[in-house]
Amino acid sequence: DRLFFSATHEEIKKGATTDIYFIKTMEILKYMGLENTDVVAEVFPRKAGIMCGVEEVLSLLKDKNVEIYALPEGERFSPKETVMRIKGPYGEFGIFETALLGILAQSSGWATAARECREAAGDKVMICFGARHVHPAVAPVMERAAVIGGASNASCILAAKLLNRQPSGTVPHAAMLIAGDTVSVAKAYHEIMPPDSPRIILVDTFKDEAEESLAVAEALGKALEGIRLDTPSERGGVTRELVYEVRKRLDQKGYNYVKIFVSGGLTPERIRELSEAGADAFGVGSYISGASPIDMTMDIKVVEGRPVAKRGRIPGIIENPRLKKIK
Amino acid sequence: DRLFFSATHEEIKKGATTDIYFIKTMEILKYMGLENTDVVAEVFPRKAGIMCGVEEVLSLLKDKNVEIYALPEGERFSPKETVMRIKGPYGEFGIFETALLGILAQSSGWATAARECREAAGDKVMICFGARHVHPAVAPVMERAAVIGGASNASCILAAKLLNRQPSGTVPHAAMLIAGDTVSVAKAYHEIMPPDSPRIILVDTFKDEAEESLAVAEALGKALEGIRLDTPSERGGVTRELVYEVRKRLDQKGYNYVKIFVSGGLTPERIRELSEAGADAFGVGSYISGASPIDMTMDIKVVEGRPVAKRGRIPGIIENPRLKKIK
Amino acid sequence: DRLFFSATHEEIKKGATTDIYFIKTMEILKYMGLENTDVVAEVFPRKAGIMCGVEEVLSLLKDKNVEIYALPEGERFSPKETVMRIKGPYGEFGIFETALLGILAQSSGWATAARECREAAGDKVMICFGARHVHPAVAPVMERAAVIGGASNASCILAAKLLNRQPSGTVPHAAMLIAGDTVSVAKAYHEIMPPDSPRIILVDTFKDEAEESLAVAEALGKALEGIRLDTPSERGGVTRELVYEVRKRLDQKGYNYVKIFVSGGLTPERIRELSEAGADAFGVGSYISGASPIDMTMDIKVVEGRPVAKRGRIPGIIENPRLKKIK
Amino acid sequence: DRLFFSATHEEIKKGATTDIYFIKTMEILKYMGLENTDVVAEVFPRKAGIMCGVEEVLSLLKDKNVEIYALPEGERFSPKETVMRIKGPYGEFGIFETALLGILAQSSGWATAARECREAAGDKVMICFGARHVHPAVAPVMERAAVIGGASNASCILAAKLLNRQPSGTVPHAAMLIAGDTVSVAKAYHEIMPPDSPRIILVDTFKDEAEESLAVAEALGKALEGIRLDTPSERGGVTRELVYEVRKRLDQKGYNYVKIFVSGGLTPERIRELSEAGADAFGVGSYISGASPIDMTMDIKVVEGRPVAKRGRIPGIIENPRLKKIK
Amino acid sequence: DRLFFSATHEEIKKGATTDIYFIKTMEILKYMGLENTDVVAEVFPRKAGIMCGVEEVLSLLKDKNVEIYALPEGERFSPKETVMRIKGPYGEFGIFETALLGILAQSSGWATAARECREAAGDKVMICFGARHVHPAVAPVMERAAVIGGASNASCILAAKLLNRQPSGTVPHAAMLIAGDTVSVAKAYHEIMPPDSPRIILVDTFKDEAEESLAVAEALGKALEGIRLDTPSERGGVTRELVYEVRKRLDQKGYNYVKIFVSGGLTPERIRELSEAGADAFGVGSYISGASPIDMTMDIKVVEGRPVAKRGRIPGIIENPRLKKIK
Amino acid sequence: DRLFFSATHEEIKKGATTDIYFIKTMEILKYMGLENTDVVAEVFPRKAGIMCGVEEVLSLLKDKNVEIYALPEGERFSPKETVMRIKGPYGEFGIFETALLGILAQSSGWATAARECREAAGDKVMICFGARHVHPAVAPVMERAAVIGGASNASCILAAKLLNRQPSGTVPHAAMLIAGDTVSVAKAYHEIMPPDSPRIILVDTFKDEAEESLAVAEALGKALEGIRLDTPSERGGVTRELVYEVRKRLDQKGYNYVKIFVSGGLTPERIRELSEAGADAFGVGSYISGASPIDMTMDIKVVEGRPVAKRGRIPGIIENPRLKKIK
Ligand SMILES: [Zn+2]
Ligand SMILES: [Zn+2]
Ligand SMILES: [Zn+2]
Ligand SMILES: [Zn+2]
Ligand SMILES: [Zn+2]
Ligand SMILES: [Zn+2]
Ligand SMILES: [Zn+2]
Ligand SMILES: [Zn+2]
Ligand SMILES: [Zn+2]
Ligand SMILES: [Zn+2]
Ligand SMILES: [Zn+2]
Ligand SMILES: [Zn+2]
Incomplete structure (x- = not known):
């Protein structure tokens, strides 16, 4: 079953x-x-973005009798630029058009959104927290694409494993709600985690964020790596002013080594704002994982050596010196 | 490997x-x-939409010691309405939060977009053509959600199989481009397809759509079920006027039994326009498959019988008589 | 000096x-x-509004040899409607034009803004908290105009005295900041205030508003009349969701008799929103006290029985049956 | 009474x-x-503007045991800049918060509007004509603030006296309407005014402005300092074209020494336009006197030497080297 | 030459x-x-409007061997409605397509604009004053079209003659400027015009309109039919308030029989406004004469009995029961 | 008759x-x-534009006793610049004001629109195809104005004759519709036209434009000068992508000498777009011929040597060194 x-x-x-x-x-x-007509097919995107998914396309076609040329993963493409070219008998790859386009379209969509967040975050830590918005079957595909696009790390276990990394993450509201208190969870966390695992504590569950930040800082002392602000939209979300105030209040008590990690509805624009206000790290969810796929089109451009095209397209291949032969 | x-x-x-x-x-x-604290957790969406994904959630938790209540698939939900409630020891289901929310968020997003297209299409045929925009791992999940939302059928083979149906679809531009001609492909198609498979021929590959429609109608006679207009955006796309003109020209030659199937960048608004102009059936791609997930949140609302909530939420369960016990 | x-x-x-x-x-x-030419002068406003200031105009001219007709205070006027008419020798009142227009313009501006807030608040309490935005010389004039426009009460001492009322108000952030704690101030307040003075406690100074509301309710029990939410804009201000949540959390603990008083940047639109979300009373500041004066113009319309007017105006008096003879 | x-x-x-x-x-x-807790309180504005009201605040607190630091009157402040700091036992000044903030808020609002008009008028004469829009109790406060902001002079008698000046102004429409004619009023004015009082005559009461300007110029000859255009909005107001035409027509008849003074609904934008078209002086009413107060907030920032703040604010004083000790 | x-x-x-x-x-x-192929050609407009020009088309083709069907002049047409159909050998009328379409396009454009003005003016007099904006060769064509559209009369001599009417009009600014005075021109006009020629005098040349209106009314007494307001845009144009004031001032002096005729930049919207304010008659210039032609297209729809059409159009005639056979 | x-x-x-x-x-x-008062009259436009119509004005007044100064045809004028000055007894030219203004207003309107198209087209061919939108009486006036404004040529016979040129133009849809085929018309055209008459063939009547372009190119070979794209709006009009594709497809077959001529709803903006996409020549219709006249006003500015003006204008002549004496 x-x-x-x-x-x-x-x-x-x-x-x-x-x-x-x-x-x-x-x-x-x-x-x-x-069925064995010799053709050249080309793939192009409708919008600009970041190339992603090439490795899976190669897996898809690796035992087929075709040559493949592609833009490397992580590179930027323009609208209508040729990003992949496949040469060979049509019968070898024709039925994989749906899967091939789907792999490129969705991974490139995710990688592109992650790149925008990376550009907003500059050199600061920016983690993908988006697994909760996509089907678990593609959660690791999405997180890998986010890392190719520029995320510092993945948060889901399988994605991290595929990327040969340790996943990022601390504890969610659930722990505090069950324990009934933030400080006791912070202490337990500190107790049991290996020394190299960063202590970052969520501070908006029950109490005012500034109050809780100071309480946690006092409880963990120098062991505290950072606090996380994730104020829900019902309470105004994480604002510039909140980040600035928490920073100042931590500094005034001598906790200037405590980092401020922010999450909740982040977009490139909000990352810029909060970064300026003093935030040190960013957890991005739906902006990356809910990004729309970048529509990809495959056109047959050469048939038995003759340039062809349907109406609206130019017959023959469209040269692109950035393509690499990958098979 | x-x-x-x-x-x-x-x-x-x-x-x-x-x-x-x-x-x-x-x-x-x-x-x-x-770890075995008894809790009640509730899931709510951020926006209105159509419920989808419940069957997979049940698979995910079917051997766990929890009770589950959920809104049935295909029903409409409001923002912040409780759509699922889980009761049991937190240790039984806590680690599945990411997967569970991802399943519901993405399937509901797809089903909601399909419902909008269904409402625009009225009783006319509306097929999901969106597999090419998503990773193949979730293509059947997406097409199933589209059918739950209101699509008439799926086009990918596996999705159709899971839904116990025959997939929909005719032939793409590739066949015409390789054969070099539309009419000969139409004739071959008619030759080899089983009698109950509808003859719908794509007519915009090489020639003027009206000209090709008449040529195909003449070639296949009463066997022709319909023609498909998929004019690329470079040539103005499929417009109201084009549909109207092709309809009139077909009728003037006695081909009033030939249906007009349209595709290419369809949205609910364009479906309405083209339907009024005379289109009989619709193939929808990225509007459904590129729909953003509907953000879902799981909150712990009761801990050992006590109502709790983080700041911004109301402690205790939020009643919803529309929930059904599914486990 | x-x-x-x-x-x-x-x-x-x-x-x-x-x-x-x-x-x-x-x-x-x-x-x-x-200098003793017999004239009739008329006053008209440029915009619609609520009449206010008539009593002071009467004081201004009470020992002069003139007849005065005026729209009663609190009545609505239209643009260009005649709101006051003065008959008599020009020498008797000419030099008071500046003062007379200023009295009417500014008081009517304030009364008009208060009327808009009253309409938004329906039957709920709506107090003017705007004295801090105007010069103390006119603070009582402004608060009196607000009450004529529809405010439930004034908060400055002198205004209340002129209106024969007890002024409204509780304690500001200053008391909590000096005492270092909200609950101890609430208790002291309860201790020393006369029994008929309502106990309304400000709850956003140091802690989360919901947390502090419950602490104050527990401390004062049935004696507590209400809590006041005045969350600063830096923390997202008072939102619909905050009011709704505090209401629910108070009710869940049995404090459904505790009223919710809101303040901070209120406008008619925000009063409507927060009222729907559960707020019981409103403290309005700059919307009333910062309202622009309603420009008033005085025209001489009759000179020694002859209709006259400058260019742009119609010679002779403009009848208005709503005017009452007040002198 | x-x-x-x-x-x-x-x-x-x-x-x-x-x-x-x-x-x-x-x-x-x-x-x-x-009650005698030692505190430091700070005042900050919500918007940028021009500081005004300090002298009255000093009067208010002059016999109290406090130190006061303030931004000098006429200086520009930024949003949230500290504009005043008060140190001393809270009991000495706490009850004056309402009055103190009102003085600063309203005077700074008026001074700020006047500054904008000054910047539009450059070096030309710009007089405040706004007394008729405010309560007579604050008319002199308003006109003094306007002069601090940049107005050339005040028009109300008391304000001028407080500023040790002669008030500005000529004669209003009333005189012409009673006399029935502009030229005869102009001549009478010339007859009786002291030689150093400028002859500026209003020319739009009965006749076309250009016609009347020339008639008045002919009647007064070299004694005429200027004419005033105050065309009512019903007749299109004072336009660029009108100023330009009157200037040209005066020049063509040799009256190039006659200045053009304009009034009626002036704003900084209209001042710029009319100045370019040839206007020499400006009478500004409601733009200055109807300006909204600039919301001022007083926060207690230090209590017995300890930095404190309510939520949303930063504990402790916020340094501002531009403050001067005034007490 | x-x-x-x-x-x-x-x-x-x-x-x-x-x-x-x-x-x-x-x-x-x-x-x-x-060249003698038998065809049916149809003419359709791109936008809705009023049919005009049919009579000239008939002149153009009256000695040709064709049948013509047309919508009658003055009737309203819809976008793409067939407004004219011509049957016969193509050689008989082909070369007249340019002229025929030009006649219909431009006359219908003018008639349509006139109809909009007529609808705004209701039953009041509305005259076309637009000859000065078009080449004199088409001035009578334009004025005839305006009358078909709904103008009360034409102002150019030849147009009036073609329409068998007396042209409308009084005297322009030139007469007053040469004579140096409005009243003396008014008197001369009254002296020499035949009794049935209406006395309407332009009153904005030198003096205030209200002043001049009363002067002219006094000079001509009961003989005065109306005054014309044509205030130039440099002086604010003719406004609602000006019309209202002149009406009131005339009435107050007993001249309620004097009509108010307005002109200068009139549009349907301004006609409505000024009509409400009391204007009795309207002189419309560029709104009518500067109206864009309504693009007309002629398509050959039948060739030797066979329906044909170019791409984008429907082959065969498009029935319209409103067409009348005119030849 | x-x-x-x-x-x-x-x-x-x-x-x-x-x-x-x-x-x-x-x-x-x-x-x-x-009637013989000596006057100076000046004409000025309301908007900026290109001067046209002077030659006809000269014909109108050539046997009158007046001096005329005018801006030369084809020169740019500013709003309110003096573009013509007439000196002489008023009786000599007064009655020609309507005709004179109409000539200048309409011709300048057309020339101005043509100039905008010329600027968009750069050095490429731009022909006026607008005769079908105006009355035939003014079609040659309009086409001459277009040429003065910058059109390369006229298409109506009489206009070309007046300009001493050969008119431009090929064959319209009518010829193809009657013949039933584009290629046979192209061949006949080639057969009978003189060698120096350019072969430009319309390719959108029956078939796809790219298909027909290649068919015509094959049929006429090196004799083909160009093809014309005039795709109707019902089929998306002529787009950038269509021009680009047709250019590429022609080039790929060796027809790079074939020019692309475009027409149909062209505006300066569309000319720029299509020119960039590869169009070589432009046929402009209603943008030129449907251009609104530029309102011209004639003012009497001097009467018997005395500067005069109506209200709103400046008495006396307004110097303009660009005027030339033309009579
Ligand atoms: Zn949170
Ligand atoms: Zn999320
Ligand atoms: Zn297609
Ligand atoms: Zn698609
Ligand atoms: Zn507060
Ligand atoms: Zn306030
Ligand atoms: Zn005035
Ligand atoms: Zn005013
Ligand atoms: Zn005029
Ligand atoms: Zn005009
Ligand atoms: Zn065409
Ligand atoms: Zn056209």
Whole structure:
């Protein structure tokens, strides 16, 4: 009995996620004796963004008789720039068009949003907290794309493992709510975590953020790495003024080594604002994980050596010296 | 060797896609002797939408010692309405928060967009063509959500199988480009397809749409179910006037039984316009598959019988008579 | 030695606040033998509003040989409606034009703003807290105008005395800051105030508003009339969600008799929002006291029985059956 | 029997215009034995502007045991800049908070508006004609603030006296309406005024402004200092074109020494326009006198040497080297 | 030697104003033996409007072997409605397409603007004063179209003659400027005009409009039909307030029989405003004469009995029961 | 019997298109003995533009006893700049004011619009195709004004003749519709036209523009000068992408010598866009011919040597060194 509706690696590999019309296309072409027509296909995006997903495309086609040229992951592309070119018999790769475009479109969408956050955060820590907004089957795909785009780290376990890293994260409101108190959770956390695991404590659960920040700082002393502000929108969210005030109040009590980590509805614009106000690190959720895919189109541009194109497109390949041969 | 970065069903089931901080929370609670604290948690959305993902959540928690209440899939929810309630020892489900919220957030986002298209299309056929914009691992999840939201059918093979249906779709530009001609592909298609498979032919590849529509109608006669207009944006896209003109020109030649299927950048507003102008069926891509997840939040509201809440939320459960006990 | 730059009652009465050109006018008219020309002058406003200031105008002219007709205080006027008419020798009142228009313009501006707040507050308590935005010389004039416009009460001592009332108000942040704690101030307040003085305690000085509300309610029990929310803009101000949450948390602990009083940047629109969210009373500051005067113009319309007017105005009086003879 | 509702100097001085809650605060603090707590309070504005009112604040507190530091009158302040600091036992000045803030808020509002007009007028004459829009009790306060902000002079008698000047002004429409003619009033004015009093005649009462300007110029010859254009809004107000035309027509007849004084609904923008078109002097009314107060806040920042602050503010004083010790 | 560049009636009639490409078309069709192909052509507008120009089209084609069906002049048409249909050998009318469309486009544009003014003016007099904005060759065409659209009369001599009317108009500023005075011109006008010619005098040349209106009324007594307000934009134009005031001042002196005629930059919106304020008649210039032509298109829809159309249009005639056979 | 409502040259010359009030003015002035008053009149425009119509004004007044100074045709004027000055007895030219202003207003309006198109087109060909939007009587006036403004050529026969040129133009949709095919018309055109007449063929009548362009290029070979794109708005109009694609497809087949001529709703902005995309020539219709006249005003500024002016204007002439004496 199937647990989830997500496709397994094997289903993807054998083409089960293909749109039916590519299957029909193959049947017709076979009937017309054209299934092994030699073609060149090109992929282009509709908008500017950051390239991501190439490694998975290579897995998808690795045992097929095709040449593949692609823009490297992490590079910036322009609208309508050729980002991938595939040469070979159409029958070798035709049915993978749906999967291939989906991989590139969604990963590039996530990587692009992460890049915008990175540019806003400058050299400061910026972590992807977006796993809770996407299906768990793609959570690690999304977090990997975020890291390629510029996130400092991933927070979900599997993504971190795929990236050969330790995942980032502290404790959520749930711990405080069950324990009934922030300071006792902070102390327990400090007690049991390995020494190299940073002590960052969430301070907005029950009490005023400034009050709780000082209480936690007093309880953990020099061991405290930072506090996290995640004020809910119902209470005005995390504002510039709140960050500035907490910074000042910590400094006045001698806790100038305590970092301020912020989260909750962050966007590049809010990252800039809060960074200026004194925030040291950022946890970004839906801005990255809810980013729309960047629509990708695959066009057949050469058929048996002849340039072709449908109406609206230019026949023949469109040169791009930035493409690398990857297969 | 791993083919793709997407999580397998087993990885999801055992919590590998969980944010690390839920793991840490469990460690702390154990240290404090609180891991089996009896709690009630509630999930609420930030925006209005259509509920989807409940069946997968049930799979996720089916062998856990918890009670679950949920809004049925396909029902409309309001902002901040309680859509799911889980009762039981926190240790039974705490680490699944990330996966559970991700399942609901993304599926509900897709179902909600599909519902908007359904309302625009009225009783006409409206198919999801969006698989090419998402990672293949979630393509069937997305298409199933679209059907729950109101799409007439799915186009990817696996999604159709999971829904116990035949997938929808005809042939793409690729077939015409390789064959070099639309009419010969149409004839081949007619030749080899089973009688109950509808003949719908794409007519904008090489020639004027009106000209090609008439040529295809002449070639296939009464066998032709419909033509598909998918004019690229570079040529002005599919407009009201184009649909109206093709309809009139088909009718004037006696082809009033030929349906007009439209696709390409459709939105609810464009569906309404083109439907008025005479379109009979709609293929919707990125409007559904690129829909943003609907942010879901899980709050612990009762701890050992006591109402609790973090700042900004109301302590205790929020009644909702529309919830059904599903476990 | 003069303490303040504000005019004394005697200075006003003898015309010392008159624009110099009215003095010059009298000199010229005397020189031309026209100082006792019989005239009718009319006053009209430029915008719609609420009439206020008539009683002071009567004081100004009470020993002059003129007839005065005026719209009663508290009534609504339209743009260009005649709100006052003065008949008599020009020499009797000419030099008081500046003072008379100033009295009407500013009091009507304040009364009009208060009326808008009253309409937003419905039957709930709405107090003017605006004295701190105007010069103390006019603070009681302003608060009286606010009460005529619809405020439930005044907060400055002199205004209340002139209106034969007890002024409204509790204690400001200063008391808590000096005492270092909200609950001890609340207890002292309860200790020393006469029984009929309502116990309303400000709860946002040091701690989270919900936390402090419950602490104060516990400390004062049934004696507590209400709490006041005045969250500063740096912390997001008083929001709908905050009012709703504090209401719910008070109710859950059995303090449903405790009223919620709100203040801080209130406008008619915010009064409506917060009232819907559960606020019981409103303290309005700059919306009333910072209201612009309503420009008033006095025109001579009849000279020795002949209708006259400058360019742009209609010669002769403009009838208004709502005017009452007041002198 | 009281003539007006405005507070007398004595009432202000003894605290009668204080909000009741400061009185209650003192009672509570006394009860708690804290009335002589040593504090530092700071005042800051919400918006940028021009400082005004310091001299009256000094009068208010001159016999109290406090130190006062303030930004000098006429200087520009920024939002949230410390503009005044008071040190001493809270009991010495606490009840004067309402009056002190009101003095600063309203005077600074007026001075700020006057400064904007000054900047628009450059080196040309700009007089405050706004007394008719405010209560006569504050008319001299307002005109003094306008002069501090940059007005060339005041028009009300008492304000001029307080500033040791001669008030500015000519004759209003009333004189012409009573006399029935502009030229005869102009001649009478010339006859009786001392030689050093400038002859500026209002020319829009009965006839076309250009026609009347020439008639008045002919009647008074070299004695005419200027004409005043005050065309009512019903006749299109004073426009650039009107000023330009009157200037040209005066010049063509040899009256190039006659100045053009304009008034009626002037704003900084209109001052700039009309100045370019040839206007030589400006009478500004409601833009100055109807300016909203600039909200001022007083915070206790130090209590017995300890930095304190309510939520949203930073504990301790905020240094400002521009403050001068004034007491 | 030619005086003007405008085409004579004979030049138009023989096709000299035809676009050269229609001439070339005829040559090619002759060469292909197709010049007498039987066709049906239809004319449609791009926007809604009022039909005008039919009579001239009939003149253009009256000796050609064609049938013509047209919407009657003065009727309202919708966008894309068939407003004219021509049947016959293409050679009979092909070269007249340019002239025919130009006649309809421009006359309908003018008639449509006049209709809007008529609707704004209700039953009041509304005259076209627009001849000064168009080339004299088309001034009578424009004024005739205005009358068909709804103008009460024309002001140019030739237009009036073609319409069998007396032209409307009084005297312009030039007469007053030369005579140096308005009243003396008014008297001379009254002296020499035939009794049935209405006495309407322009009153804004030298003096205030209200003053001059009364002077003219006094001079002409019962003989005065009306005064005309045409205040230039430099003096604020004719405003609602000016019309209202002049009306009141005339009435107060017993001249309630004197009409108020307004002109100068009138639009439908201003006609409505001024009509409400008391204006009795309107002289409209550039709103009518500067109206853009309504783009008309002629399509060949039937060729030798077969429906045809270029891309974007529907083959065959588009029925319209409102067409009348006119030839 | 009169064929058209347009005025003949003789009617214009003898004043028949004059507004009746100029005739009345002459009668009054004669009655007052003022008809030969010596005056100077000046004409000024309300907006900036390009001067046109001077030659016709000269024809209008050539046998009158006046001096005329004018800005040369084709020069740019500013708002309110003096563009023409006439000196002489008023009786010599007074009645021609209507005609003179109409000539200048409309021709300058057309020339101004053409200049904007010229600036957008740079050095490329830009032809006026606007005759079909104006009455045939003024079609040659309009096309001449367009050429003065900057159009490369005229398309109507008479205009070209007046300008001593060959008119521009190819064949319209009508020829293709009658012949039933584009290529055969292209061939016939090539057959019969003189060798120096450029072969430019319209390609959007029946088929896809790119397809038809290639078919025509193949049929005519090196003889083909260009193709014309005139895609109707119902099919998205001529877009940047269409021009770019047709250019590329022509080049790929070796037809890089074939020019792309565009038409249909062109504006300066669209000319810029399409020029960038590769268009070589532009046919502009309603943007030029539907341009509003530029309102011109004639003021009498000197009467018998005395500067005069109506209210709102400056008495006396306004110098302009750019005027040339033309009579
Ligand atoms: Zn939080
Ligand atoms: Zn989130
Ligand atoms: Zn397509
Ligand atoms: Zn798509
Ligand atoms: Zn507060
Ligand atoms: Zn305030
Ligand atoms: Zn005035
Ligand atoms: Zn004023
Ligand atoms: Zn005029
Ligand atoms: Zn005009
Ligand atoms: Zn076309
Ligand atoms: Zn056109």
